Amino acid sequence: MRTGISVEEALELVLAEAKGELPVEEVPLKEAYGRVLAEDLVSLVDHPDQDDTAIDGYACREEDTLGASRENPVRLRVIGESPAGRPFAGRVGKGEAVAVYTGAPIPEGADAVIRVEDTRREGDYVLLFAPASPKDIRPQGDDLRKGEVYLRRGDLLTPGRLGLAAAMGYPRLKVFRRPRVGILSTGDEVVEPGEPLPFGGVYNSNAYSLLGLVQEAGGEPVLLGKVEDRPETVLEKLEAAGPLDLLLTSGGVSMGEYDVVRKVLETAGEVVFWKVKQQPGGPLLLARLGGLPILGLPGNPVSSMVTFFLYGRPFLFRLQRRTDPPYRSLEARVLTPFKGAQGKKVFRRGVLSFEGELVVRTTGSQSSGVLRSMALGNALVVLPPDRDAREGERVEVIPLTFVL
Ligand code: AMP
Ligand code: MG
Numbered sequence: 001m002r003t004g005i006s007v008e009e010a011l012e013l014v015l016a017e018a019k020g021e022l023p024v025e026e027v028p029l030k031e032a033y034g035r036v037l038a039e040d041l042v043s044l045v046d047h048p049d050q051d052d053t054a055i056d057g058y059a060c061r062e063e064d065t066l067g068a069s070r071e072n073p074v075r076l077r078v079i080g081e082s083p084a085g086r087p088f089a090g091r092v093g094k095g096e097a098v099a100v101y102t103g104a105p106i107p108e109g110a111d112a113v114i115r116v117e118d119t120r121r122e123g124d125y126v127l128l129f130a131p132a133s134p135k136d137i138r139p140q141g142d143d144l145r146k147g148e149v150y151l152r153r154g155d156l157l158t159p160g161r162l163g164l165a166a167a168m169g170y171p172r173l174k175v176f177r178r179p180r181v182g183i184l185s186t187g188d189e190v191v192e193p194g195e196p197l198p199f200g201g202v203y204n205s206n207a208y209s210l211l212g213l214v215q216e217a218g219g220e221p222v223l224l225g226k227v228e229d230r231p232e233t234v235l236e237k238l239e240a241a242g243p244l245d246l247l248l249t250s251g252g253v254s255m256g257e258y259d260v261v262r263k264v265l266e267t268a269g270e271v272v273f274w275k276v277k278q279q280p281g282g283p284l285l286l287a288r289l290g291g292l293p294i295l296g297l298p299g300n301p302v303s304s305m306v307t308f309f310l311y312g313r314p315f316l317f318r319l320q321r322r323t324d325p326p327y328r329s330l331e332a333r334v335l336t337p338f339k340g341a342q343g344k345k346v347f348r349r350g351v352l353s354f355e356g357e358l359v360v361r362t363t364g365s366q367s368s369g370v371l372r373s374m375a376l377g378n379a380l381v382v383l384p385p386d387r388d389a390r391e392g393e394r395v396e397v398i399p400l401t402f403v404l
Contacts, residue, residue: 001266002273007310007345010276014286014311017272017293018318020245022176029166032157035175036218036320041151044169047144052084053100055115055136058126060097062112065132073120073127082107097126106137113137144168154321156218178220179245179319181312183210184237185226186252186261187299192226205371206250206297206304213308216402217316217326219246229258235268238289245319247292248312251299253283261296265289277385279344280368281307300368306347306380309400329382332358332397337390339366340383349377352397360397378403 002013024038053059060076068074076097082088084103092098092109100106100113112132120127144150144167151161157173165173183206191201207223214221224241227233229252241247252261253274262285265271269289274296276284280303285296295312297304314326330352338348350360360381363373381389382396389395 001271003275005273005276007276007278010273010278010284010286011311011314013272014293014295014315015318017286017288018315020291020319022179022245022319024174025177026172026174028172029162029170032165032173032175033159033162034218035157035173035178036322037151037153037155037157037161038174038176038321040149040153041165041168041170041173042149043144043146043167045144046141046146047167048103048105048138048140048142050140051106051137053102053104053106053113053136054138055113056101057099057113057115057136058097058119058128058132059100059106059110059113060092060128060132061094061110062132062134064095065112065114065128065130068128068131070129073129074131075122075125075127078121078124078126080107099126111137152323154323156322156324176320178218179316180222180243181214181219181316182222182224182241182244182247183207183214184224184241184247184249186229186234186249187226188228188258190226190251205301206299209301209305209371209374210248210250210297210308213305213313213402214248214316217313218320218322219316229260231260231264234260234264238264238268238294241292244292246312246315247289247294248297248308249294250297250304253285253296253298255283261285265294265296269294277344278310279341279346281310281347282344284311286311298368301371302349302368302374305371305374309380310347327398327401329396329398330358330379331394332360332379332381334361334381334389334391334393334395335359336362337388338362338381338383338395340387340389341385343385345385346381346383347398348381348383349373350379350381350397351377352379352399358397360395374400 081099082104087105088107114132118130211221265287272286274285283298287294317326349363363376380398
């Protein structure tokens with residue numbers, strides 16, 4: 001077991017556990033939002049499927065309209081129309097025009113269009129007050145070319161990508177099964193909301209903030225309830241959890257006599273590391289039980305959320321083969337001081353905003369027990385070991401992707 005490692009080393013060790021291959025399932029487009037593609041998608045069509053017009057107006061031959069102006073309009077004979085979806089069957093000859101509407105194919109013989117605003121219709125004729133031009137013709141395949149790959153395995157299906165998959169002609173998509181993530185709370189003092197709170201009790205908030213975080217990362221949370229701080233009950237729950245891709249425990253990984261998660265995993269499983277040089281979340285633990293990776297998150301509400309965000313989320317991204325990074329760093333000017341910690345990388349909670357430049361303020365108390373900071377904040381302020389941030393300094397910030 002390794003201990004007292006850096007954030008970077010810890011992340012590497014966590015990602016190395018994301019070896020499994022998630023099964024692939026097929027879903028209709030209307031259920032695919034937020035899923036992760038398990039196949040490369042080749043466009044089945046050209047889009048547009050032929051040269052079409054980007055504007056409402058008239059299609060004609062450019063050379064017939066050269067020099068047209070307000071004072072010297074050109075007069076063309078209108079031989080038909082081409083609404084979108086109902087192409088004009090004939091051919092545009094010299095001195096002729098066809099009324100076209102956005103998305104309609106350019107009729108044969110025409111090589112230019114003029115917008116309706118620069119024309120006046122007079123019965124079977126149209127007056128052009130400007131030359132027609134090819135610039136408003138969208139060439140065939142302008143957006144998509146048949147046979148080209150536009151979406152890849154590992155791409156998160158965002159609204160734009162869902163539309164793109166539809167435009168490419170796919171009614172159903174192969175996606176990875178959502179990773180199943182067990183959530184187990186530990187602690188004699190932990191009580192479900194709705195129950196009376198005994199003296200010294202605390203409501204189980206971790207299970208629900210983790211539930212949200214798991215869903216946001218594309219996982220399917222499996223709530224396993226809570227266990228008392230007794231090795232036997234912890235083990236029973238772990239073994240009865242059913243098929244999971246990751247197990248999250250909260251609490252019981254600190255130094256205390258009752259921190260049984262660590263003790264149980266040390267004997268029944270295999271601890272990969274315990275303790276990371278960071279704050280909050282220092283007591284984080286990574287273990288395996290059978291083939292199941294387990295992230296032992298500290299019990300403090302802020303610590304469990306921050307460690308999931310920093311390690312659990314990247315793990316789930318890797319498992320889903322996601323091509324986008326689990327988080328991105330930005331730089332912001334601090335408007336309130338942030339305190340660092342000796343020998344530890346620090347993740348404070350801040351409110352990031354744009355005020356001519358990116359700026360960040362504290363959410364208030366930065367204690368690991370103050371869950372409000374995670375509800376108020378939209379970014380983590382990252383401080384390297386042994387460094388405070390004074391007002392006016394620039395710091396690294398990581399937007400909390402589930403609120404930004
Ligand atoms: P532990 O890591 O077990 O030492 O717990 C650290 C702190 O987090 C203690 O104050 C616990 O009461 C609190 N805590 C542990 N589990 C939870 C939970 N599921 N929900 C809210 N607070 C918790
Ligand atoms: Mg505890």
